[in-house]
Amino acid sequence: MSRRGRLACxxxxxxxxxxxxxxCGGGGGSSSSGGNTTPPVVTTINNVQPxxxxxxxSLNGQPIGANDELFTTVTICVPGTSTCQSIDHVLVDTGSSxxxxxxxxxxxxxxxxxxxxxxxxxxCVQFADTSYQWGPLVKVDVKLAGEVAxxxxxxxxxxxxxxxxxxxxxxxxxxxxxxxQLGANGILGVGLFxxxxxPACASSSPPAIYFSCSATGCTPTSxxxxxxxxxxxxxxxxxxxxxxxxxPQVGPTGAVSVSGSMIFGIGTQSNNGLGSAQAQAADNTGxxxxxxxxxxxxxxxxxxxxxxxxxxDSTTTGLPNCASSSDAAGFYCPTSPASFxxxxxxxxxxxxxxxxxxxxxxxxxxxxxxxxxxxTAFNNLGGPAFDKVFDWGLPFxxxxxxxIGIESQTSAAGxxxxxxx
Amino acid sequence: xxxGSAESVVNDQLKFQAKRTVVExxxxxxxxxxxxxxxxxxxxxxxxxxxxxxxxSGPTIPDLPQLLxxxxxxxxxxxxxxxxxxxxxxxxxSDLVVESSGRMRAFYGRxxxxxxxxxxxxxxxxx
Numbered sequence: 001m002s003r004r005g006r007l008a009c010x011x012x013x014x015x016x017x018x019x020x021x022x023x024c025g026g027g028g029g030s031s032s033s034g035g036n037t038t039p040p041v042v043t044t045i046n047n048v049q050p051x052x053x054x055x056x057x058s059l060n061g062q063p064i065g066a067n068d069e070l071f072t073t074v075t076i077c078v079p080g081t082s083t084c085q086s087i088d089h090v091l092v093d094t095g096s097s098x099x100x101x102x103x104x105x106x107x108x109x110x111x112x113x114x115x116x117x118x119x120x121x122x123x124c125v126q127f128a129d130t131s132y133q134w135g136p137l138v139k140v141d142v143k144l145a146g147e148v149a150x151x152x153x154x155x156x157x158x159x160x161x162x163x164x165x166x167x168x169x170x171x172x173x174x175x176x177x178x179x180x181q182l183g184a185n186g187i188l189g190v191g192l193f194x195x196x197x198x199p200a201c202a203s204s205s206p207p208a209i210y211f212s213c214s215a216t217g218c219t220p221t222s223x224x225x226x227x228x229x230x231x232x233x234x235x236x237x238x239x240x241x242x243x244x245x246x247x248p249q250v251g252p253t254g255a256v257s258v259s260g261s262m263i264f265g266i267g268t269q270s271n272n273g274l275g276s277a278q279a280q281a282a283d284n285t286g287x288x289x290x291x292x293x294x295x296x297x298x299x300x301x302x303x304x305x306x307x308x309x310x311x312x313d314s315t316t317t318g319l320p321n322c323a324s325s326s327d328a329a330g331f332y333c334p335t336s337p338a339s340f341x342x343x344x345x346x347x348x349x350x351x352x353x354x355x356x357x358x359x360x361x362x363x364x365x366x367x368x369x370x371x372x373x374x375x376t377a378f379n380n381l382g383g384p385a386f387d388k389v390f391d392w393g394l395p396f397x398x399x400x401x402x403x404i405g406i407e408s409q410t411s412a413a414g415x416x417x418x419x420x421x
Numbered sequence: 422x423x424x425g426s427a428e429s430v431v432n433d434q435l436k437f438q439a440k441r442t443v444v445e446x447x448x449x450x451x452x453x454x455x456x457x458x459x460x461x462x463x464x465x466x467x468x469x470x471x472x473x474x475x476x477x478s479g480p481t482i483p484d485l486p487q488l489l490x491x492x493x494x495x496x497x498x499x500x501x502x503x504x505x506x507x508x509x510x511x512x513x514x515s516d517l518v519v520e521s522s523g524r525m526r527a528f529y530g531r532x533x534x535x536x537x538x539x540x541x542x543x544x545x546x547x548x
Binding site for chain 1: 438456457458459460479480481482484485486493494496497500506507508509510511520521522523524525526527528529530
């Protein structure tokens with residue numbers, strides 16, 4: 001099913017490239033309902049978006065050299081129009097929600113979103129390594145496969161015609177808003193939540209995430225949930241209760257590149273049923289519990305935006321860190337691959353009160369050998385985080401169908417936020 | 422503020438416009454600062470009145486220049502040379518340790534100074 005979708009999609013892409021505009025699945029028009037069987041009320045829409053793990057976007061004619069990064073092509077349009085552009089190599093990130101695009105790639109004229117005093121709204125995202133993205137909020141129609149999310153607030157990172165980054169956003173860190181800095185043309189957050197920030201940014205004493213920017217500067221401002229960066233998937237008119245990411249398995253030395261699918265909706269069409277997948281709820285911060293060597297770690301999450309398993313530390317795992325002078329600094333470097341089993345667990349999101357667990361076998365190989373190879377897709381690349389942190393990064397996704405149940409949205413599995421695999 | 426005086430904790434509370442509760446133990450004093458957005462900051466103060474450790478957890482990263490003071494620059498310098506893993510970064514020097522991890526809605530971090538740990542207090546206290 002997904003294979004057929006990909007082929008159809010690939011044809012669409014070629015056509016779109018020839019036409020010099022939007023991508024896979026074609027713009028807007030709902031496709032035929034297909035076949036003689038009478039479908040339910042819902043019109044069948046192409047819900048299969050191609051994704052790829054490869055060496056990344058090109059900079060000065062050379063691929064930037066990505067490893068274990070999942071990319072897709074996103075089409076954005078001036079709201080309500082057919083004035084669109086497609087942007088390739090946007091990072092698919094299940095660890096965040098909302099679309100962030102680098103200003104350097106934006107060809108459309110997109111008006112700033114303003115607050116009640118007519119000041120444009122700036123958005124800041126800070127990462128745990130203190131890098132940040134800063135830029136105005138704008139609204140676009142987001143097209144993925146045949147799905148359209150209308151008038152979605154997104155961030156344009158590094159916009160030159162906008163207020164300078166507030167010091168409470170940069171906080172001494174470095175920007176991640178050029179291709180060289182980010183290693184991607186943007187971030188498509190398709191995580192467990194409807195918004196990037198959520199209730200914290202709607203509080204009366206808001207953090208340094210959303211800013212009201214006047215001529216005299218930018219100050220943190222409270223933004224209602226509907227005004228925040230939105231996970232586009234939950235804004236689709238259909239297929240909006242979640243998504244699945246499907247990547248084929250790769251061998252122990254990885255693969256040069258891998259093609260897969262992101263399928264929208266859970267149990268909404270014939271190609272996105274849960275099948276044998278077991279659902280586990282995440283908590284209201286997106287975490288669940290992973291038990292490793294008998295110890296439960298509650299700061300555990302699944303994150304396609306992490307280019308490796310980032311788990312615990314060298315002492316806890318017994319894995320040596322790669323030399324800080326090596327190409328693989330920040331990864332683990334065992335002399336031979338080390339095999340592990342961990343248990344993920346969470347409440348059944350169907351409200352039954354039971355706990356659902358899954359045994360996950362994985363291995364971690366020598367980071368230098370992997371990174372220095374010509375391959376870019378690895379199921380065994382890993383590195384240290386800190387004691388207590390268990391980050392199931394992109395390697396988790398190879399050879400699996402991973403469902404992401406969006407908060408407050410329901411499917412046969414129950415109510416999000418949940419994972420199912 | 423890491424390495425600062427006990428008064429710097431009050432200054433942080435004012436800066437963050439937050440509530441603060443104080444827990445006295447035999448070895449140190451713990452100040453818990455609760456921000457309205459749900460972020461919790463903990464500051465650990467020696468009997469001599471020095472902040473030997475801080476930690477944070479919550480939906481966003483608090484103002485680290487405020488919380489880490491002069492040590493923020495050392496942290497920044499250390500993290501900017503590592504691989505591009507955005508969801509965890511740290512520095513582990515002989516004295517300064519900073520660990521920052523997580524993502525929007527679920528950030529965690531801690532920092533401490535080995536040289537300032539009160540006698541009988543291990544670094545695992547700072548959490």
